[in-house]
Amino acid sequence: MFELPIQQLIFLFVAAVAVFAAFNVILQRNPIYSALALIITMCALAGTFLMLEAQFVATMQVIVYAGAVMVLFVFVIMLLNVRTEEARQDRVKYLKLVAPLLFIALLGEVIFVARSVTTTAPPLATTGNEPAFGTVESIGEAMFSSYLFPFEATSVLILMAMVGSLVLARRRTMSEAETLGKLIEESGKPQLTPAEPVAKLEEKKEEIAA
Amino acid sequence: MKEYLPILVVFLFVLGFAVTNLVLAHLLGRHRNTRAKLMPYECGIDPVGSAHQRFSVRFYLVAMMFILFDIEAVFLLPWAVIFRSLSEKLSRPFVYAEMMVFLIVLLVGYIYVWKKGVFEWNRG
């Protein structure tokens, strides 16, 4: 019904939004603006996925990336109260030289992939009872047959992430960690077991409480 | 793809409506600003300190756990959809077992996180 022009127009619109927002992520000095721009990028990418008939991936892009991962980003920025990125000297000078090289390498890779991909549209009307491309059903069928091992491995990955995030978050709070560092310095024995300064820290805490 | 076109239409339509509202709010209301009016509300007294303070790490943990369990839910959705009418190459008990293995691994994580007190909001 709708011929190519309107599809191309929509694609150009969505792609322009994605690129513009992506530039904003880098150029904004305020981290919360960067995070919000990244959310817009994610949503625009979902739009391009949708244009490629990848309906399920498009919704997942929004639910997982824009909806869940970015909530964490925004929370951390708000929690830590990160102010405008301070203008500081780049400590590692050679990174400035490496960055353009990496960029050129990535660009070359993208061009290579783009050229090697066939331009024919994915099969829309499938024969037989195979579910259509990009639908929830087709993803589900593939995930529980061909990609079974990555699927089960994901559960272990999530488990590791749970433990890891907990370990990071359960580290002692900033002031406590600093006190701990001082106690280690005072003792002058860097090789002492971690239990000792921790015990001392508890003592100090009790002193303060008393 | 035409069944997805309304998404774009409704997006532009509502965006137009919302921006119109902003403009209307600016044009219709009067503007007579005073110092007290433009202050953040703090029960009538002058605000003390900045509002942007650091908050409990629990909020961060909640967001982290949300991501992890949300990813789990994302895997459950396509599984649930295909479970009723599987194609010939998959057998239902097998798909059932696959998901139960997945869930049991995550259940271990859930119990670990619970035991470590992530959900104890009123402690610490």
Add this chain to the structure above:
Amino acid sequence: MPIDQQSIQFFVGILLKIVILFVIGLLSPVGMNWVERRALAFMQMRLGPNRTGPFGLLQSLADGIKFAFKEDVVPLAANKWLYIFAPVVAVVPAFMATIVYPLGPKGVDIPFAASINSFVYSLTGIQLNLSTMDLHVTSFNVGLLYVLAVTSMGVYAIVMAGWASNSKFSLLGGLRSSAQMVSYELSLSLALVGVLIQAGTVDLVKIVEMQQGTYFGFIPKWYVFVFQPLGFFIYLISAIAETNRTPFDLPEAETELVGGFHTEYSSSLKFAMLFMAEYVNMLTVSVLATALFLGGWSGPFVSQFPLLAPVYFLLKVTLFMFLYIWLRGTLPRLRYDQLMNFGWKFLLPVALLNIFISATIALFAY
């Protein structure tokens, strides 16, 4: 660009339906707000607003007009652009969810189609060929996931409003609100898995179609009755928490946080938009409850008179929304630690249990 008559008709059709749903979305805060104030008043032995128009019916409309002419204040300390655009971020996703409301079935005969066609032809010279229509804007393969995706964007409006206001009440309210929303979003999406196992699709229209008919001639094939009562219970609770309503209305706890994330929004159209978004989100949640658990548009004589479908559907939605008000008149507010404990330690495991039960039933039943 080839513009054929068929695509114009298609485009005008969806635009018309979007406008109709938009009006429903606009009227639902007005109507529900009136019912809420009156019903709540009666529950508390008061009268409620009863001066503006008959039974105070015009009260909400009057409030709306008042909003438009109120002073538009942007606090000095606020982050101006985020503060201004937060209401837009609230309203746009809320209304975007309306397009997949499955108000009725596909391909319903349009009454007086022939006379409409000839009327339009005599007026504009355009030959329409209306005969049937779908009683929903659109229906696609990922319908339910689309709703989940779009509504999950609403959390940023709250975060933005809370952070940009630069007020302690706003920030705390926004933070609480977003933590609560993400916590209960989890149980909400897990509660849906049971329904998906039984329906075998995420297309909302198809899910409703699955629930037509009865068992033994008197039990409707609604998922709330057959195998998903627990799922409905979880959905109900997490939906109420998700929309920040009593007994989970801590983010707005007026006795401790003044107004939560919208404390700094003076009663201008910006506040009106935040308010509207909240009510449209409640509408969406009720629509999902109706479509997924309460049989959608199914009811007596729907197969003979398909135009009854939207009536039944909206009736069920209204009943569900009345439940919100009823709860508000009945239950006290939870404490924040109780809320978090309840969500993570009770609702989440029960939702997992429900998935387990549903899958085990499906293993043997289909």
